[in-house]
Every structure is written in structure tokens, then in C-alpha cells.
Amino acid sequence: MIVLDGATKRYNGTTVLDDVSLELGGEGVTALIGPNGAGKSTLFGIVGRLIAPDAGDIRIDGQSVSRAASRDLARTIAVLRQDNTIAARLTVADLVEFGRFPHSQGRLTTEDRDKIDEAIDYLDLGDLRGRFLDELSGGQRQRAFVAMVLAQDTKYVLLDEPLNNLDLKHMSEIMRLVRRMADELGKRIIIVLHDINFASTHSDRIIAMRDGRVVADAGRDEIMTPDVLGRVYDTEVDVRQIDGRPVALYYS
Ligand SMILES: Nc1ncnc2c1ncn2[C@@H]1O[C@H](COP(=O)(O)OP(=O)(O)O)[C@@H](O)[C@H]1O
Numbered sequence: 001m002i003v004l005d006g007a008t009k010r011y012n013g014t015t016v017l018d019d020v021s022l023e024l025g026g027e028g029v030t031a032l033i034g035p036n037g038a039g040k041s042t043l044f045g046i047v048g049r050l051i052a053p054d055a056g057d058i059r060i061d062g063q064s065v066s067r068a069a070s071r072d073l074a075r076t077i078a079v080l081r082q083d084n085t086i087a088a089r090l091t092v093a094d095l096v097e098f099g100r101f102p103h104s105q106g107r108l109t110t111e112d113r114d115k116i117d118e119a120i121d122y123l124d125l126g127d128l129r130g131r132f133l134d135e136l137s138g139g140q141r142q143r144a145f146v147a148m149v150l151a152q153d154t155k156y157v158l159l160d161e162p163l164n165n166l167d168l169k170h171m172s173e174i175m176r177l178v179r180r181m182a183d184e185l186g187k188r189i190i191i192v193l194h195d196i197n198f199a200s201t202h203s204d205r206i207i208a209m210r211d212g213r214v215v216a217d218a219g220r221d222e223i224m225t226p227d228v229l230g231r232v233y234d235t236e237v238d239v240r241q242i243d244g245r246p247v248a249l250y251y252s
């Protein structure tokens with residue numbers, strides 16, 4: 001499990017992650033929701049040691065994140081960042097190969113090549129493996145990034161807003177893939193989502209953040225209420241039951 005104990009981050013005197021204690025990374029898919037600026041990406045950054053906390057302790061399967069060797073950390077947890085700047089002159093295969101770096105250190109073994117091929121197949125990118133990233137559609141590119149993370153072959157996978165800029169079909173496609181990666185491959189996935197209906201449909205647990213704190217943490221039915229969503233987003237959200245599932249209406 002990923003255990004945060006009093007994780008705190010401040011920027012210029014402003015606290016953006018406020019003494020967060022939390023256990024993450026149980027089986028299945030955990031959605032992390034909350035308004036812009038809630039601290040979701042900061043939390044991911046701290047867990048993945050991309051950002052140093054000002055206070056608090058983070059452990060992954062008992063290992064202290066601050067003291068872990070980079071290679072060990074990268075073999076345990078993969079973080080797909082929200083702002084992954086793309087090097088356009090990389091091919092899909094090059095990108096996925098990067099995911100193997102913590103294992104291969106740049107020298108690919110047969111196992112590394114197998115993992116790369118498996119990840120490319122799993123994301124159905126076989127026909128695109130030689131394509132440059134700037135020659136892909138948004139949905140294809142996002143699949144390539146997920147393949148990179150999959151090739152890293154970690155127990156924990158953190159995805160920060162992977163549905164950004166995708167159309168409806170491709171959002172659904174990524175979410176179904178995420179669900180399959182959890183169900184078939186046993187990945188423990190934590191995913192930042194803005195569309196709470198995707199969170200509700202595809203996740204086992206929903207953690208809601210606001211102002212650097214966790215304000216709700218429960219299963220779908222407890223989170224998907226006008227009261228909780230109203231408090232999280234500071235706006236009125238209606239919730240209806242459709243086919244036995246709560247669906248939020250927030251476009252009115
Ligand atoms: N490097 C930084 N310097 C200053 N402020 C930052 C920095 N990174 C994030 N912040 C601030 O921290 C807050 C939380 O940001 P973030 O974790 O990105 O939120 P979220 O991902 O939930 O939208 C925001 O108010 C943001 O402006």
C-alpha cells in the first residue's frame with residue numbers, strides 16, 4: 001500500500017497539501033477527484049518523488065519514498081503526469097521503451113523487449129509502433145503513454161487526468177482499458193478524473209480533495225450525492241439514478 005502520513009506541501013507560504021494522511025493503492029481502481037488547484041497533482045508528485053514534501057512521510061509497501069533507490073521506486077510505481085511534454089520526434093516504440101528504463105538501464109534484454117511488445121499489443125498499438133508521436137491523434141497518443149507506463153511493469157499505476165482533451169469515445173476507451181488493467185493484470189490504479197460519472201462508473205473507491213485536504217473518501221454511492229459533490233466542487237450538482245447507478249448532472 002501507499003501510505004501518506006501528514007504529507008504537507010507549501011509554495012511561498014501557501015499550503016497546497018495540508019497534512020494529508022491517507023492509505024492508497026488497494027486492489028482495483030481508485031479515482032481522485034476535486035476542483036482545479038485541490039492538490040491532486042501535488043499529491044501524485046510527492047508519492048512519485050517528483051516533488052519533495054515540506055513535512056510528512058510517504059511509504060510504499062513499507063519502503064520510505066524519500067530513501068528508496070530511484071530504480072526500486074520506478075519498479076514499484078509508475079506516474080503518468082498531467083503535463084507530459086511530448087518529444088514529438090519519438091516513435092511509439094521509443095516511448096514505450098522508455099518505460100523499461102528502470103529495468104533495462106538502457107540495455108534491452110529479451111524480457112524487456114517482450115514487455116514492450118506486450119504493452120504495445122495490450123494497447124492495440126501494433127500498427128502504430130513506428131509512428132512519431134506528433135503523427136498520432138490525441139487518443140492514440142494517450143494510449144501510447146499508457147503503454148509506456150504499462151511496460152514499466154509496476155504494481156502501482158498513477159494516472160493524472162489521462163482523459164484530458166479526449167472525445168467521448170476515446171475517454172470511454174481509456175477508462176475501459178484502465179478497468180481491464182486492474183481486473184486482468186492486477187494493477188492497482190489511482191486515476192485523477194474530472195468527469196465524476198467516469199469516476200463513478202469505473203472505480204472502486206473515490207477520494208475527493210479540496211483545498212489540499214481529503215474531504216471525502218468512500219465508495220461510489222456515498223460520494224455521488226448532491227451534498228458531497230456540492231461540497232467538493234462548491235457548486236450545485238444534481239444526482240439521478242439511471243439503470244440503478246447514480247449519475248451526476250452538472251451541465252445545467
Ligand atoms: N511549482 C509550483 N509553484 C507554486 N504553486 C504551485 C506549484 N505547483 C502547484 N502549485 C499550486 O498548488 C495548488 C495545487 O496544485 P495542483 O496540485 O496542481 O492541483 P490539482 O492537480 O488538484 O489541480 C494550486 O493552487 C497550484 O497553483
Ligand SMILES: [Mg+2]
Nearest residue numbers: 040041042082
Ligand atoms: Mg492536476
